[in-house]
Amino acid sequence: MKNKRGMTGALCTAAVVLLVATGAQAGVLRPGLYEGLMLAVDGGGAVSGSFAQQGSCSFRIAGRASSQSAAVVRTIVEGPAPSIEGRLSAGADSRTVSLALPGGHQLPGCGNVLPPLIDNGLDLDLTHKAGWIRLVSVSADRTALQKSPGDAGRAYVVRGDVLGVVSEKAGLLEVDFVNTQGRVLHGWIAAKDAKAIAAP
Incomplete structure (x- = not known):
C-alpha cells in the first residue's frame, strides 16, 4: 500500500511537470x-x-x-x-x-x-x-502617408504597398509601412484608399 501511494504521488508529480513543460513550450502568436x-x-x-x-x-x-x-x-x-x-x-x-x-x-x-x-x-x-491588428493593401494609385492626422506631409505610399494597421479613427488608419530596406515608417492614411488583406 505504501509503495502504491509513493508511485501514485510520483506519477502525479511527473504529470504536473509534463503539463508545465508542455505549456512552457507553446508560445503566443504576436504581430x-x-x-x-x-x-x-x-x-x-x-x-x-x-x-x-x-x-x-x-x-x-x-x-x-x-x-x-x-x-x-x-x-x-x-x-x-x-x-x-x-x-x-x-x-x-x-x-x-x-x-x-x-x-x-x-x-x-x-x-x-x-x-x-x-x-x-x-x-x-x-x-x-508591432501592434498590428490587421494588414491592408493600398488600393489607390497613391495616397499620402501623413505624420499625424491632418498633416500635409510629402511622403506617400502606392498601389499594392502593404501596411500594418495600428488603429482607426474618423476615416483614417494609423499604419506602419516597411520599406525595401526594412525601415518602418509610421503615419496615417485615408481608410478609403486601402483594402483589407483577408481570406476571400
Whole structure:
C-alpha cells in the first residue's frame, strides 16, 4: 500500500511537470515583422500576413487562430494559381514563428527562393515588434502617408504597398509601412484608399 501511494504521488508529480513543460513550450502568436513576413493578429483571432523575399517571391496569407499559439492559414492568390492551406505556429519564446505551406515553393516566383522546409515549417525570427491588428493593401494609385492626422506631409505610399494597421479613427488608419530596406515608417492614411488583406 505504501509503495502504491509513493508511485501514485510520483506519477502525479511527473504529470504536473509534463503539463508545465508542455505549456512552457507553446508560445503566443504576436504581430510583428518576422524576417520577410509581416504578421497582424487581432483580438478575435483573425490572422493576416504578407511575405516578401528577394523581390520575386511574395504572397499573402489569411486565416484564424486555432489556439493562442497556432493558426490555420491559406494563401491569397491572384490568377490561376491554386490557394494553399497551411499552418502558422509560434515558437516557444514568442520571438519566432514557423510557417508551413505544403508545396509553397511552387508559388509564383518562389521556386528558387523558398527552401523545401516551407512544406513542414520555415522558421522566421522576429525582427520588429508591432501592434498590428490587421494588414491592408493600398488600393489607390497613391495616397499620402501623413505624420499625424491632418498633416500635409510629402511622403506617400502606392498601389499594392502593404501596411500594418495600428488603429482607426474618423476615416483614417494609423499604419506602419516597411520599406525595401526594412525601415518602418509610421503615419496615417485615408481608410478609403486601402483594402483589407483577408481570406476571400
